[in-house]
Amino acid sequence: xxxxxxxxxxxxxxxxxxxxxxxxxxxxxxxxxxxxxxxxxxxxxxxxxxxxxxxxxxxxxxxxxxxxxxxxxxxxxxxxxxxxxxxxxxxxxxxxxxxxxxxxxxxxxxxxxxxxxxxxxxxxxxxxxxxxxxxxxxxxxxxxxxxxxxxxxxxx
Amino acid sequence: xxxxxxxxxxxxxxxxxxxxxxxxxxxxxxxxxxxxxxxxxxxxxxxxxxxxxxxxxxxxxxxxxxxxxxxxxxxxxxxxxxxxxxxxxxxxxxxxxxxxxxxxxxxxxxxxxxxxxxxxxxxxxxxxxxxxxxxxxxxxxxxxxxxxxxxxxxxxxxxxxxxxxxxxxxxxxxxxxxxxxxxxxxxxxxxxxxxxxxxxxxxxx
Numbered sequence: 001x002x003x004x005x006x007x008x009x010x011x012x013x014x015x016x017x018x019x020x021x022x023x024x025x026x027x028x029x030x031x032x033x034x035x036x037x038x039x040x041x042x043x044x045x046x047x048x049x050x051x052x053x054x055x056x057x058x059x060x061x062x063x064x065x066x067x068x069x070x071x072x073x074x075x076x077x078x079x080x081x082x083x084x085x086x087x088x089x090x091x092x093x094x095x096x097x098x099x100x101x102x103x104x105x106x107x108x109x110x111x112x113x114x115x116x117x118x119x120x121x122x123x124x125x126x127x128x129x130x131x132x133x134x135x136x137x138x139x140x141x142x143x144x145x146x147x148x149x150x151x152x153x154x155x156x
Numbered sequence: 157x158x159x160x161x162x163x164x165x166x167x168x169x170x171x172x173x174x175x176x177x178x179x180x181x182x183x184x185x186x187x188x189x190x191x192x193x194x195x196x197x198x199x200x201x202x203x204x205x206x207x208x209x210x211x212x213x214x215x216x217x218x219x220x221x222x223x224x225x226x227x228x229x230x231x232x233x234x235x236x237x238x239x240x241x242x243x244x245x246x247x248x249x250x251x252x253x254x255x256x257x258x259x260x261x262x263x264x265x266x267x268x269x270x271x272x273x274x275x276x277x278x279x280x281x282x283x284x285x286x287x288x289x290x291x292x293x294x295x296x297x298x299x300x301x302x303x304x305x306x307x308x309x310x311x312x313x314x315x316x317x318x319x320x321x322x323x324x325x326x327x328x329x330x331x332x333x334x335x336x337x338x339x340x341x342x343x344x345x346x347x348x349x350x351x352x353x354x355x356x357x358x359x360x361x
Contacts, residue, residue, distance in 0.1 A: 028275060055277065065277070077277040085278075106273065106283050107328040114223030115271045115283065 023113035027143035031085075031100070031119075033152040034073040038132070047072045048156065052090040055079070056097075061088065073150070078141060080104050080117040089130070096131050100124045102141075109143055116143035121151065132156055168360040169247045173200045174310065176353035181213070189219040191333060197351065205240040209256065215264075215335035224271040230264020232336030234296065250304045250355070258296040258316075262335045265289045266326075292334045293321040296347070308355045316347035 037046045049070040055062040057079065065087075066074060079085040083103065089096045102119040109116050119141040126134055132155040141151055176197040184191035195213030202208055216229040238256035267287035274280050300314030323343040325331070331340035338345045
């Protein structure tokens with residue numbers, strides 16, 4: 001056996017092992033809250049019209065996430081700068097506030113996509129102008145949002 | 157007087173610990189990401205065709221990605237046994253064709269710095285550092301040859317199939333490089349070594 005050919009073979013082997021995976025998009029860790037109604041003990045999905053929603057930080061309103069739209073659920077980005085995220089839900093000029101207290105961990109999605117935040121909902125507080133109650137479905141929010149994944153149910 | 161009946165049996169066979177260095181490790185510098193490290197081995201024929209083996213080494217990688225910097229480094233050791241399949245026809249010839257196994261342990265540290273977590277709404281978040289000290293365990297099946305090119309000097313190569321026993325060692329960040337094993341993203345892997353070895357001829361018989 002020609003010993004000289006072995007290092008060359010090895011370099012080729014090494015080269016073929018190098019993977020080139022591409023990150024499709026930089027995933028965000030977002031909370032999904034579905035709108036529900038409860039009538040005579042029966043829970044139903046519902047569509048709410050005229051939904052405006054935005055986050056507030058340091059008492060200042062941030063840019064709009066939703067602007068007067070009809071929705072059956074909202075997808076909300078959470079704030080990794082704080083251990084809470086606060087939102088204003090405005091339905092036809094009736095305003096509710098929602099504060100979600102969470103813990104934040106960071107994990108690696110992949111070497112090409114980098115890191116993401118993983119939030120765990122500790123508890124939440126809300127006003128009851130339009131909202132009747134809020135139920136927690138799933139406490140863990142990471143960047144891999146499954147189809148039909150929901151974290152909160154907001155009853156009106 | 158002790159008389160040998162078989163041809164070649166009158167030739168003395170040398171025994172002693174054999175020390176090797178893995179030359180293939182130096183080619184890892186050209187891999188992506190570049191890996192710097194060395195590996196030494198010691199084996200000795202304690203019984204006919206049975207070679208207990210001990211290997212130890214060190215590895216280091218460091219890379220700068222778009223969204224974070226990453227480094228992983230640490231030491232490792234493997235212990236196992238090789239069995240020589242080549243029948244000894246001439247007692248002065250020490251070539252071997254072997255099969256064996258290893259149990260490997262690595263104690264290493266990996267960390268990421270300047271980690272950018274994009275957030276289009278609340279603003280990008282920069283995580284200063286993430287660090288974790290880990291221990292990895294794995295098994296290897298090994299096959300290869302060692303040829304004596306000059307008296308007591310050997311060249312050898314081996315192919316290895318590796319099975320990682322604790323792939324979930326860090327659920328938050330998968331190690332990009334486990335010293336002595338390879339990428340932590342796969343719980344099965346292949347390895348290759350190409351070594352030069354010297355046998356210390358302690359005694360003959």
